[in-house]
Amino acid sequence: MLLPSVSINVNMRPLTYIAVIGLSLSISGCKLTNTDIQMTEDVRESALSMTQVKPSPTTGKPVVYQVFTRLYGNTNTTNKPWGTIAENGVGKFGDFTDTALQDIKSLGTTHVWYTGVPHHAVINDYTSIGISNDDPDVVKGRAGSPYAVKDYYNVNPDLAANPANRLAEFEALIERTHANGMQVIIDIVPNHIARNYHSLSAPKGEADFGANDDTSQVYSKHNNFYYVIGEDFAVPDAPNSYAPLGGDTHPLSDGKFAESPAKWTGNGSRLAKPDANDWYETVKINYGVKPYGSHDFPALPVDYASKTAAEHLAFWQAQTADDIPDSWRKFEHIAQYWLANGVDGFRYDMAEMVPVEFWSYLNSHIKHTNPNAFILAEVYNPDLYRDYIHLGKMDYLYDKVDLYDSLKAIIQGKASTAVIATVQAKVSDIEQHMLHFLENHDEQRINTADFAGNAFNALPAMVVSTTLSRSPTLLYFGQDVGEQGAQMAGFGQPTRTSIFDYVGVPAHQRWMNNGKFDGGQSTPDEKALRAYYQTLLNLSHSAPALTGEYLALDLLQRQLNTQGYDDQVFAFSRYNAEQQLLIASNFSQTEPKTFTLTLPKTLIEQWQLVENVTLIDLLTQQPYEHALILNNHDSASVQMQLQPLQSVVLELTQKH
Incomplete structure (x- = not known):
């Protein structure tokens, strides 16, 4: 996940987290109340009884194509900094036509990760369909961070041709993706949600996060948030060089946001007035971890690292109803909702900021509904890899800190290739669980001076990354045609394609060729690069x-x-x-x-x-x-x- 500061290079992840709580190597579980069981089983039965045709799980190495959904189909080339949706354009679910999906499939893709789908805070007026306006003072960019989710039971209205019909349009995209032989992954962001979270689409009886909190306490096990008692939230002081919306006027852009009492911020800041470097547009979720680290849930026996997901589920079902924090139940319901809507798996944002215990609970429920669900987690601490895999029941983790960082250093002439064998040996017992990549939405584009200088300089690293182990390979959209990410979109600096603003993606747009997806406007180098990626990635999941x-x-x-x-x-x-x-x-x-x-x-x-x-x-x-x-x-x-x-x-x- 990337939620950058506005006072430093705003595309860089903060170097430290303030009062990060929730890391633990023990596990706990719960038994749901009758109401919770009924709701969950209803959703699960719906998921199991779906009649749409789904692709069979791949028998080789998976290839995950990550697409930033709002940018993929946008043909507008204006690229005005801080441009509105009308000025700079936006991609839609409908842009993923059968032609587009077959083009994605031609890259060897087995799973499409549609990034930015859950409804997050955006600066656009949808009050005509009942959606409240979002405050620019607590939104990063004009299009908003995909990791400040406002409604988990619906999708981003920007992505729909008819915003009132947005969920049906996404469901149709799920069906098209399946019909074209690929599976669907979306994000779940359990560590934090938008400050103005409010679901218009939650199932009957499903309360909003925080709706039933006791706000007189800093912490209570069944509260969804942590509170700064006696203080109101205050918008951070921004540097002189920064103004929301680039300084454009907006009725809500007044340096204020009503929140009383203040909640802890997403990265763990306990200040009523967070710093501009903090993830101030989000609030931290409480998982039953007390403010100073002790836990309000039972531990799973240590031998559960070697037990199956079904055995983990049985453990949870044996616990009493009060043992499980309310936030755990809420996210389990969210996951089941999306499984019932045809989603095949999830990518978990900043998973290591949430206790391992919760992941065992959530993932064992998911695997009970769909044993083939694809579960990918963003974890950066190598010391925790095995706990999140064996105890947390993750299928895959990012291999960022060791392999990605090493390959990048080799490309830049800062390291010897000998380090590749060393870092691979470190994960030899879990190598099939370590997803490999050279680009994603958080990382710099290869084709920048800060990374490889040009797209071709990374091809040896891509071959090694793709063929080194039994792990999946992730390809970020535009990587295959050498996208530079050079546009000054608004919030943030170039070298990464903006995830906060409306912008066009030039190299990808040339390949897209107004919906033909034939490279009709691409340069010879872009076509050659694309052909190389097609060959390599198809080989990666077909070579025995x-x-x-x-x-x-x-x-x-x-x-x-x-x-x-x-x-x-x-x-x-x-x-x-x-x-x-x-x-x-x-x-x-x-x-x-x-x-x-x-x-x-x-x-x-x-x-x-x-x-x-x-x-x-x-x-x-x-x-x-x-x-x-x-x-x-x-x-x-x-x-x-x-x-x-x-x-x-x-x-x-x-x-x-």
């Missing part, structure tokens, strides 16, 4: 070896002092009974690399290598110019000649 074993060949080459194998080259193997692959990448932007890649005896025995082994480069579908040479069954070698930025994915074929 990529769901098999991994062996780093890097250390052996360094131990042998292989001539020509240096800190800009990385080689490894992937294999199973069906297929054997040798993968090598040259990260140098200027120098070709020639070296002899040596395979260890253990690999020769594992692969049962014999003479007459030929190699096919699966990235080009051409025979490789050098054969694999077997040396008395003690070792094998192949001559490698890699041009600058070239990678090879060599499939072994043995002639018997």
Whole structure:
């Protein structure tokens, strides 16, 4: 999640969180009241009985295409800083036509992550359909942060051709996505919600967050929020260079926002007047974690790290009704609601700011409804990875802090490729759970001076990221055509495509070609880059070896002092009974690399290598110019000649 400051580089995540509470390695659960059980079971039965055709779960490595929904279909090229929806345009659910979805599918996509779908605070007037106006003093940007959700039971009205019919339009998009052979992921943001949260669409009997809180107490287990008793909320002091809406006038833009008593801010700030660096547009959710860290819920036995989701669910069902905080029940109802509407999985924002116990509760309920649900979490602390996977029952976590950061450093000439094998070894027991990416909405675009300089400089890293493990690959829309994210949209600085304002995405718009999705306006470089991504990502979930074993060949080459194998080259193997692959990448932007890649005896025995082994480069579908040479069954070698930025994915074929 990205909720930046306005006094620093506003696209950067804060370096510290204030009074972050909720991290824990114990688990707890609850038994719902009869009313809660009925509501949840009704929604679950609805989800199970849906008649729409859904794609079968992929049998290979998933490919997740993350699309920022409001920007994807926008054809407007005005790009006025702080431009209104009328001036700069906005994409709609309807822009995801069958043609568009087949174009997404052509990238090997198995899951589409529609980012920014739940109704969040926006600066646009929808009072005619009963939606209250949002206050610019507590909204970042004109289009608003997708992580300041205002109504979890409906969708962003900006995205609908007919805002009054917005939920039906999104449901139709879900059906189209399924019909085109892909599954649907949306965000859930359990750590915080918009300051002005109010659901117009909640099921009967489902109270708003905070509606039943005892606001006379800083903390109570069943309160949804934490309170600053005796003080009213005050809008942060903004730097001189910042004004809401870029200084445009607005009836509610007066430096005030009514909230009494003040609530704790989303990043944990306990100040009635948060700092401009805080996530002041959001409020922190209470999960039964007391202000100084102790818990108001029972712990799960330590051996539950090895138990199934069904066993976790049984534990929750054995608890008493009062043991579970109200916020847990609310988010479980929200997840079930979206499952019933056809959603196939969730991406959880800032998951590590919420106790692990809650995730076990929520995810075990989700898996009970849909065992194949795709569950992805934003977690940045490697020390917590295994707890969120094994105890929290997450399917996938971001591999950001180790792999992404290492690959970025290698691209920038700040690290050796030797670090790749090191960071991969750190997660060897959980590698299939670590989602890989080089771009997402939080990170800088590759094609910027602050990252890779141009889009092609990252291709070796993309090959390694995509083929290194059994984990899914995430592709951010526009990455495949080298989008720069250079537009000054309003709130925030370039190098990332804005998630706060209405803006066009130029390279993607050229590929989109007014809805034809044929690259009719794209440059030759953009078309070449797109073709490379198509080949690589389709290979990633179709090559059998990529769901098999991994062996780093890097250390052996360094131990042998292989001539020509240096800190800009990385080689490894992937294999199973069906297929054997040798993968090598040259990260140098200027120098070709020639070296002899040596395979260890253990690999020769594992692969049962014999003479007459030929190699096919699966990235080009051409025979490789050098054969694999077997040396008395003690070792094998192949001559490698890699041009600058070239990678090879060599499939072994043995002639018997």
